[in-house]
Amino acid sequence: MATWNLGRRPCRTLGLLLLVLLSFLVLRRLNWQNVLPRWLWFRQRGLRAAGQHFLLEDSTFWILGGSIHYFRVPREYWMDRLLKLRACGLNTLTTYVPWNLHEPERGKFDFSGNLDLQTFLLMAAEVGLWVILRPGPYICSEMDLGGLPSWLLQDSNMMLRTTYAGFTRAVDLYFDHLMARVVPLQYKHGGPIIAVQVENEYGSYSRDPAYMPYIKKALEDRGIVELLLTSDNKDGLSKGVVDGALATINLQSLGDLQVLNDFILSTQVVQPKMVMEYWTGWFDVWGSRHNIRDSSEVLQTVKALLDAGSSFNLYMFHGGTNFGFMNGATHQGQYQADVTSYDYDAVLTEAGDYTGKFSKLRNFLSSVTAKKPLPRPPDLLPKAAYDPVSFLWYLPLWDALEYLDEPVTSDWPLNMENLPINNGNGQAFGYALYETSITAPGTLQAHVRDCGQVFVDSMSVGVLDYDHTEVHIPFVQGYSKLRILVENRGRVNYGPMDGQRKGIIGNVSLNHSPLKKFKIYSLEMKKELFPRFHKKWTHVPEVPTLPAFFTGSTTIMMPPSDSFMMLENWEKGVVFVNGRNLGRYWNIGPQKTLYLPGPWLHQGINQLVVFEEKVAGSVVLFSETPHLGRLQYIS
Template sequence: MPKWSLRRRPGRTLGLLLLLVLSFLVLRRYLNPKVGSCDREGALRLNWTSVLPLWLQRQRLGLRTKGPNFMLEDSTFQILGGSIHYFRVPREYWRDRLLKLKACGLNTLTTYVPWNLHEPERGKFDFSGNLDLEAFIWLAAKIGLWVILRPGPYICSEIDLGGLPSWLLQDPDMKLRTTYPGFTKAVDLYFDHLMSRVVPLQYKHGGPIIAVQVENEYGSYNGDHAYMPYIKKALEDRGIIEMLLTSDNKDGLEKGVVDGVLATINLQSQQELVALNSILLSIQGIQPKMVMEYWTGWFDSWGGSHNILDSSEVLQTVSAIIKDGSSINLYMFHGGTNFGFINGAMHFGDYKADVTSYGKLRCYIDRGWRLHCQIHQASRTLWNLLRRPSTSST
């Protein structure tokens, strides 16, 4: 039997090379699936090493709950968030503000989505320039931040009509934030356009969005018991598959809950922390606790006094929340600027945030240093947990 030789079998050599190239291309496609059509910078999956270790990168279980803990894949995860609204920050400064958020030890960005800016006229949508939500979310991902999206449709956010477009009021019978057909028809059209952009950005599709909020503080309004289930279904019907959350203050918490949606709370003082442990427990049993909005300050109204929150109180409350193992979102981390008189009755939304409206870090001795030492310590503890593969079953 003749001895096989590459020199005497050029046809086989070429075939072998073609097979190797084909195998490489197939393997590459498998390891780097396309993220989605909205990724304008290519189909390569983002590098998440700044958020998760390599052994977790290919898993796609998403954010879940397990007893009192959030779980990201199979590891305990504490959400350390900060709010920055892309529509209140010039696009040229997005990166600067997000880098400062990351540098303070936070791991998650939260942002509202203003319907009135994205659909200023009925049926005319704008997601360009400073309203390019997709670009903002991808930038956060590249910096190493997870994202919790708060799309409303009502967002409050100290913005005119709570972010609802004023043209809704052209209907003399309009009933906002209800299942009134004129309102739901407008919401459905808006969500059709918005969610087509959001869906590919979800964690299970390779994006950074780990959770989506259903409406906003509806427990304080609660005008239609069918409304919140409608909003939940509207999100799910359009492809939202990540964890759903609600957000309410202590007084509205019990009236804002929705079946199958995790309730979170908004507060400012240590006294209100009692609600975090008692009301939440009575509503949904043993579940992860999260302060969706820890108010780092407060807004100012026209003609009113300037609101200032004592830095030592901020430190004590945030420290208590973190030590309790609860997740937290600083509202606001950076208040930004209300352009074009979008603010309505409120003229200043800085919230005494960690980063001023013009981008300067506030240098409080207690708040700016000791507070973020607490956050950085929580981040290091979380990272050590994430580095160890879990041996427990899911």
């Protein structure tokens, strides 16, 4: 007969086992989740729907969420923003995962620095927050191409967000790498992730009935075991669901919650109500105004959502910044690019400062979570108004061309995505310069995305854009260089996106005859570009040749603080500080200042570079406060 070898003292061993069992039962009786460290919990059931309520293990759970996007916040400030989310009375962090930033080239992945998703999620756990992960692959988020990588568009037959083989192959490879990083951080594995979203707002797209089941299976096959959710606005709610995932709604006003109520009744399945996105503000576009929402309205809506028995997530709790060229665009009759700031009139400002929404929500949520006092809000981070920076040195674009990478030569214009650069992955962001020779004046015809300045040699002769596809060439002396500087201002992030290729689309014709033999320079404005200009700068003349790069410096003696840059008397371009791309500026507004994070500065000399397209100023000013433009209330 088989026997257990319990050692020399079986009674003592059995007694120890009984003591462990008894301790477990006592801790469970005493709400042991509050006694043991989180990583020691016995996690079996996770977050789940039980009738009209969520349960976390065996306890009723309300999702009080807030959105922060790690990729829009300097890594050095992640902890500050998470502590503020917790201090507001929220218990759950939600974040998107941007595929285009994590896989900038096919098969080349980046989860480092400001893209270190795992560290961000572990910080959330350290603060005491749960996590709802929204991995896409499409995320919208007012990002270029909704977070999808532009190299997908190299395939002329590409059908984004469908089960088209070219798309699913790319998603599978991306999910292989992403899920290997997040699966160990799930609740049932001891981590903070309690739920995962299946795609994003697919009901508004609804192009392929097999797509959502494919994404759900792709998540599950790679080890996602937590509660699955879908997320749609009122118009797409019924079309975006998939079996086995809880439907949630995105809304701007409380009245839209009735759409979710009606959907639940129509399915005859009792489920918890969840607002995945309650829009605390709204994003801004160039040429419009700064959108805001009244703090009292936000508070009243949050109260009403809880009274209606609904969990919620504040989108955004903290918006942050579209650093670099990550911003998206809309094109509903008219193309409009999103501004650099993603302040969103959120609960925290772009720089992480408190707003009236924060104080009102904290006061209210402190009564909702009355069992435990809320953590003390962190102190505000200091701001500084540095001395103005004068720009005495510059380099015209035409002189800078020899320091760029070798141009692509092609008989015909190529769109940015199909340029044979970046290991065959094309150009994702920035500008491209198309150059060829002409010998006669006349009418130039071309389709550009999104805006193209036309030059004969170095003289500007007109602009091509969505509404203007012709430019008159007034004069040509012998062989002249025709140059078209095209800017990608941001790919559309919502709606049909298959046609979002940038640069020159199709032929360039002069007097209806197609031009050939192009040189195409890629101007991605990457950090490694500016050291090439060392010792090439020249003094700024009284009338500078534009477009051009301008450089100046500021010396900071104290530990650096956040600041806001003002480019008065400049027209349109991009700003770089110590090689980092702060984003675009444009005098049409609404945004008048660019957020400059203190961690991107250092004690000593800091280099500033401005790429200006049309009209250059001579100085950049700094302020302790932002100016995001004239206000427009969202009703």
